[in-house]
Amino acid sequence: MLNSTIQSELNHAEEALGSAEILLQAHYYRSSISRSYCSIYPVVRAVLRTKGIEIKKRAEAYKLVVSNFKKKDFDQRSLKLISQMQAYEEGFGRRVDFKKFEAENLLHEARLFYLRMTQFLQNERS
Numbered sequence: 001m002l003n004s005t006i007q008s009e010l011n012h013a014e015e016a017l018g019s020a021e022i023l024l025q026a027h028y029y030r031s032s033i034s035r036s037y038c039s040i041y042p043v044v045r046a047v048l049r050t051k052g053i054e055i056k057k058r059a060e061a062y063k064l065v066v067s068n069f070k071k072k073d074f075d076q077r078s079l080k081l082i083s084q085m086q087a088y089e090e091g092f093g094r095r096v097d098f099k100k101f102e103a104e105n106l107l108h109e110a111r112l113f114y115l116r117m118t119q120f121l122q123n124e125r126s
Contacts, residue, residue, distance in 0.1 A: 002046075002121060009046035010121075013039045013114055020107050029103040030096060033088075036103070036110040040085045043117045050124050058089050073120060081113050 002010070016039035023032035044061045048054070051068050055061060062082045065074055074082075 002125060006046040006049055006121060009042040009049075010114075010118060012042040013046075016042075017107070017111060017114060020103075020110065024100075024103050024107060027100070029098040029100055032103040033098050033106050036106045037085045037088050039110045040081060040113060043114055044082060046121060047117055050121065059086055062086055075116070077109070078113055078116060081109055 016035045020032045020035035020039065023029075023035060041058055041061065044065060045055050048064055048068065053064060053068060055064060062079070065082060066079065
């Protein structure tokens with residue numbers, strides 16, 4: 001069983017993924033993409049907490065993950081997604097013409113990331 005702080009982070013991510021799905025179905029692609037990216041950060045925070053690391057800024061996420069975990073813990077797909085989250089955050093508001101397939105693909109990747117990291121967290125607790 002995960003501690004309450006980590007579980008709270010995962011609940012936050014689940015809510016963001018649910019919101020992203022609803023927004024995608026409503027054809028609000030930019031907002032769906034935003035919520036998909038928002039689902040990544042609390043998962044990263046939860047994973048970092050397993051090492052006693054409190055993240056203060058989203059911009060630190062990629063660096064902290066790379067410097068504190070083994071390559072086997074985070075596959076290239078997950079690292080790329082974290083990196084994309086940071087790039088999106090830095091450029092938020094600049095792009096307005098997101099397409100449906102972009103929102104669908106990102107939501108899919110965010111869900112897979114959530115599942116991989118949830119499994120990782122379960123394994124860390126075992």
